[in-house]
Amino acid sequence: MNGADIAFPHLGIYISSLPKGITIGTFTIAYYGIIIACGMVAGLLLARFQARRTGQDPELYMDFVIYGIIFSLIGARLYYVVFSWDNYKDNLWQIFNIRGGGLAIYGGVIAAVITVAVYCRIKKYSFLLFADTASAGLILGQAIGRFGNFMNREAFGEYTDSLFAMRLKTSQVSASSITAAMREHAVTDGGVEYIQVHPTFLYESIWNLAVLAVMLAFTGRKKNDGEIFLLYLIGYGAGRVWIEGLRTDQLQIGSTGIAVSQVLSGILVIGGIAVFAVLRIKNRREKSTAPE
DSSP: OTTOSEEEGGGTEEESOOOSEEEETTEEEEHHHHHHHHHHHHHHHHHHHHHHHTTOOTHHHHHHHHHHHHHHHHHHHHHHHHTTGGGTTTOGGGGGOGGGOOOOHHHHHHHHHHHHHHHHHHHTOOHHHHHHHHHHHHHHHHHHHHHHHHHHTOSOBSBOOSTTOEEEEGGGSOGGGOOHHHHHTOEEETTEEEEEEOOHHHHHHHHHHHHHHHHHHHGGGOSSTTHHHHHHHHHHHHHHHHHHTTBSSOOBSTTSOOBHHHHHHHHHHHHHHHHHHHHHHHHHHHHHHSOO
């Protein structure tokens, strides 16, 4: 490994130097923020493409993006703070220190959905049609954004020696995310200690792209507005139930040991399937009772 910052030893990939940001003078721009911004831009471009593809006005989505970004960031931060309250209750000012880390995607999604509902009500536009179009851009942004976690050496899984096992310098990882199994199987190379873990950022990114492909392919086949959004909830939720179980930095419900994102994902999957089925049954009934 020769002191590589990050390695995938079973794939023969060794990244010798991977800084967490770009330093200009005394100011550092985190790659995490740059990647998140790139994900937002890519998501907007895809939403505009989907709007044109389905006969909508792309500018409607351009007008929304500022509100969506602002409130999604606020929601992502609040969600994280609520389920990590012990880290903030004695120093409330740290709640505003976003540069110190702490954004939860589900909080951003919840805030985005609420913002869309208000925006569509003001614009007198179909919420379900807007959600169908925007959700494709959302999951693309999530797929790209997960590489921000890679740059930060965070949101990884438990120890593994599988094909995709990823090695990280112990010194560059938060101590709270290192488990006993990781320490037991730690590897030392050239005097540098490494942990070997599941690259859950990669799993989720690939999964999200697969869900996106299904959503795009299904766009021309949907029977009701809202079905593409439901596919997003079902697809993303199903992947998150599995992937969240691998992670060591879960946000948990109090002291129960239950990962809140797994619970929420399970609810979205079950609820999404139920609503999708109801919409399809309703559509069939309407067709069967329609006059010839």
